[in-house]
Amino acid sequence: MNELRILLQDNLNIEFISATLSNPRQKEGTVRVKIRPMLKKDKLFFQLESFRNHQAFHQNVGPEEAIELIMEYMENMKQMQMETKQASFSVLISKKGKVTIKSRKNQCERKEIDMSHNRKKRYVLEEGVPVPFLKDLGVMTEEGKVVQSKFDKFRQINRFLEFIEDILPQLDKGRELTILDFGCGKSYLTFAMYYYLHELKKYDIRIIGLDLKTDVIRHCNELSQKYGYEKLKFLEGNIADYTGVDSVDMVVTLHACDTATDYALAKAVGWNAKVILSVPCCQHELNRQMENEVLAPIFRYGLLKERMAALVTDGLRAQYLEREGDDTQILEFIDMEHTPKNILIRAVRTGKKGENEAAIRRCEECLHVSPTLGRLLDHKEGE
Incomplete structure (x- = not known):
């Protein structure tokens, strides 16, 4: 050291x-x-x-x-x-x-650093600096001022970019990188990711956004063309059926509903993706499956069972990724006061398989559950 x-x-x-x-x-x-x-x-x-x-x-x-x-x-x-x-x-x-x-x-001249004791929080995308896609998405004014009603969205975008900032050493800057965003929706974060990596950090990247909504995909492609983002494309399609690429460097899945997250994670493992960023949503599957005699009195309360099922779902997802050779963390995305969907799973590929198979099986048996991601990965191993 x-x-x-x-x-x-x-x-x-x-x-x-x-x-x-x-x-x-x-x-x-x-x-x-x-x-x-x-x-x-x-x-x-x-x-x-x-x-x-x-x-x-x-x-x-x-x-x-x-x-x-x-x-x-x-x-x-x-x-x-x-x-x-x-x-x-x-x-x-x-x-x-x-x-x-x-x-x-550093090739370009740095702006003066604010070294005051009590300064404003520094965001990855700075307040007061106009960003084209944020203006069109209604988050910023023409002058770069953040619209007050959209400030939570501005914070969310910057929080997401902080997670990407952390994994920059894992991304090869010497070649084109392929990033897939499953369930991209209105694509606030997809545009932010492209702008940050390509425009600010000068990575050679290709990003493909995938969603089922035709009108949303059309609008996102129009915006991408407007900004001259040549390697940012949006396609209409289903996560489980997508076969448009052979290899992927990073997979992003934000608020893909229920088992759609599992299909995206399984795809990422199959592609040997170096980085996975996933914010799960609507984890209903295990809520229908979970049974445990000891916990039965607690499971009587639907709200508590639903929340426990969501936590167990994401905990097992992280464990499956560890087993497959990813260094996996579960992190807080944004404050709970803004949304209950505040867990982000971040996985970085190491290739070193985890030794947690027995622990995973005990957990599954204890709660009588069979999560989709576990079944998908088990099937992949059996091929």
Whole structure:
């Protein structure tokens, strides 16, 4: 880890812009840390914003203490993204502690950094900077001001882009990447993903959005042509039947209803997709199946059984993906106050099969359930 310490010593100075520590090995503690510089009475400090148990905690420390805290956090983190005025750095740490550092010089001039103590939250898509698709979707005005009634949507879009920001080191920038968005709907997040990856981060990407609604698909294609997004296409079709590509780098499925999520996840595994981002919706299947003598008194209450079924569904989905060779996390998408559909499953392909088959079977037998994703993947193994 000495290479990491040297990197921090060389860059935690007035040229520093930001850093994000993510992808924890142990999911119980701190899951993410954001770092930014700040000036207090003309003295340089660094604010570390750590996230655990859906809460944010702040520390304002000097450069030396910041380095020690970051080194401590990185004992449990697999990656770090760091930006300075001169360069961008990507740090990956293997299970054996091997540190890999990639750097890229910044070609364009950076805007002045806000180093005030109490500043507004920084969004990936900044307030005040007009974004064409956000204007047409009614989220922004012509001047780039966020429409008040759409601010929750603006926060959701930025939260989603933060999840993508975390997995950038997993995406190969040296070739065209294929991304499939199943159940894309009105495509707020699909357009945001293309804009962020292609326009801002300069990745060579092809995104295919798939949905069953003819009018929605037509409208999205019109917008894509209007913006000149040549590699963003929308198709009408069913998740389970889609066979338009042979290999996919990332699969996104947002609010695909009930078992449509399972078909999308199974497709992703079959394509050996490097990244999966899934926000499940309407998990009805296990609610009809779940039975357990001990829990029967609780299952009498329909609302509680429905919520438990949704959690069990997503928990088993994560376990199936782990079994198939994905490093899988269940994360909070946006605050519960805005929508109950606030769980995001993020999986990164490692190829190392999980040793959790027996635990999965015990859980299925205990609750008398047979989830669609489990059956689809079992069938794939048997082919």
